[in-house]
Amino acid sequence: MSAPAPAPLTPRSDVLGRARxxxxxxVLDAVARRVDVDLVVDGRATGHPAGRPGTADDRPRIVVHRPDAFYRRLGTHPKLAIGEGYTEGEWAPAPGHDLAEVLLPFAERLDDAVPEPLRSLRGLTDTPLPAALRNTLTGARRNIEAHYDLSNEMFxxxxxxxxxxxxxxxEEGRPLAGQNLQEAQLRKVDAALxxxxxxxxxxxxxxxxxxxxxxxxxxxxxASVVTVTLSxxxxxLAEKRLAEAGLADRVDVRLQDYREVEGEFDAIVSIEMVEAVGEEFWPTYFATLDARLGPGGSAVVQAITMPHERYRATRRSFGWIQKYIFPGGVLPSVDAIERTCTRHTGLRVRDVHTFGQHYAETLRRWRLAFADAVTGGQVRELGFDERFQRIWEFYLAYCQAGFTAGAIDVGQIVLNRPARGPVAAG
Incomplete structure (x- = not known):
């Protein structure tokens, strides 16, 4: 199985393409100097200013294998070019350098990597989310199927x-690398419950x-559970696992949109689903939680978030992750969640527990396991070609770098309705 092919490059003229x-x-040379990464182009390393500490061996290093194609792509589709360029083999980490490590300096300087005079022009490169990716009742099902129905065996x-x-x-207070991933995943689930x-x-x-x-x-x-999915x-597989555990009678697994759920519940939990809702539908999503939550109940939403100013700057932008991984997805900020709840629901944010570095470690584990599966041939045997493998290599490394740098975060957000005080007599 192959991932969708990138859109063909269509500059208005060859002259314009060369100029771009x-x-x-x-611009990339200027960015590389600011983020402390060496770029190797035509056998020559550029990007690292003289006099700064470090040697060529310990600085992140990227080799641009096909500079003409890569720079033309970058000039035409800057929001997609880094990921697409990696997927198409136009650039790669230098031998001995890890993909997440060469992306990390860019993630650490996400707000100021581009020189100041050019930052105000970022909006000119933004492409709005295609209408076909809106998370309507039919669009949401299509978007979820595009990712989560790839193959249970692949995941x-x-x-x-x-x-x-x-x-x-x-577990806090212990080195993350030495802990068992399955135990840490169950700890997350139990914390949300x-x-x-x-x-x-x-x-x-x-x-x-x-x-x-x-x-x-x-x-x-x-507990008695109703759980809904579009995948x-x-x-x-969820139904199979529940039956094998002898718990099928306690859980109703529904192939249903959250907007179609009826009834009242004592508690609601939603783990990393809000990112797929789309900003347009956040009011509907949180209003649905409000409508389904009974008196005195709590909702816990585990969400990947970004700082509010970055959310505001990127909310209308269609990027690589949306094109190739999560169609229709948008990351909220905690502020955006709070404002949506205040304006459209009776729910209020009671508590937020963040643990972004734990996601960086989780992604590191997934990357190692995925690389082993690629090397061992399991991914190809499932029908996923080399281009798909490179897309997922970039996706996992890109996200790992983002969490490591703190450019994105994850947290469990507790929502409930404020308790009403006693009514005064008289």
Whole structure:
């Protein structure tokens, strides 16, 4: 199976294309000097200013193998070019350098890597989200299927045995690298259930089933669970796992949009699903949580977030992740979530627990496992070609670098309705 081919490059003229490529090369050289990365082009290293510490061996180093193609791509589609250029083999980390490590300096200087005079022009390179990717009732199903219905076996090739595709929560105070990933994933699930107050007799709604781990853990606590997903592959495996655990009678797995759920629940948990909702539908998403949550209940939303100013600067931009990985997705800020809840619901943010570095470690584990699956031939045997493999290599490394740098974060956000004070007599 191959990922979608990139859109053909269509500059208005060859002269314009060459001019854009030359400008893109100058900009990237300036960026590389600011972010402390060596670029090797035509056998010559550029980008690192004289007198700064470090040697060529310990600085991140990128080799541009096909500079004409890469700079033309960068000049034409700057928001897509870095990822597409890697996928098409136009650039790569230098031998002995890791992909996430060469992306990290760019993530660390995300706000000021581009020289000041050019930052104000960023909006000119923005492309709005294509209408076909809007998360309407039909569009959301199509967008979810494009990612989560790729193949359960493909996801199993790099996930831990719990089949949990979200950030783990490692034990604080111990080195992350030495901890077991499956235990950390179950710790995350249990933390979300604890924050939602899930126990014996709880009527729980889960928005976004995944492969059933949270529903299974909640049922083991004695909860009665309704869990909804738009992924047929995920629903089928979740039902199988629940049946094998003898818990099918406690969990109702539904192939259903969250907007179509009815009834009242004591608690709601939604793990890394809000990112797929799309900004246009955040009011509907949080209003649905509000409408489904019974009196005194709590909702826990685990969300990947970005700083509010970056969210405001990128919210209308169509980027590489949306084109190749999560169509229709937008990362919120915590502020955006708070404002959406205040304007459209009775829910308020009661608590936020963030653990972004835990996601960096989770992604590092996934990358190693995925690389092993690629090397061992399992991914190709499942029908995924080399181009797909390179897209996913870039996706996992790109996200790892983002969390390591703190450019993006993840947190469990607790929502409930403020308690009403006593009514005054008289």
């Amino acid at each position: 490529a030359a400008a893109a090369r100058r 199993a090739s790099f996930l831990d045995p719990s089949m949990t595709y979200s950030s783990a929560l490692f 604890d924050r939602a107050g899930v126990g014996t007799g709880t009527r729980l709604l889960e928005v976004g089933t995944g492969w059933g781990t949270l529903a299974l853990r909640a049922a083991q606590r004695g 047929r592959e995920q629903a089928a």
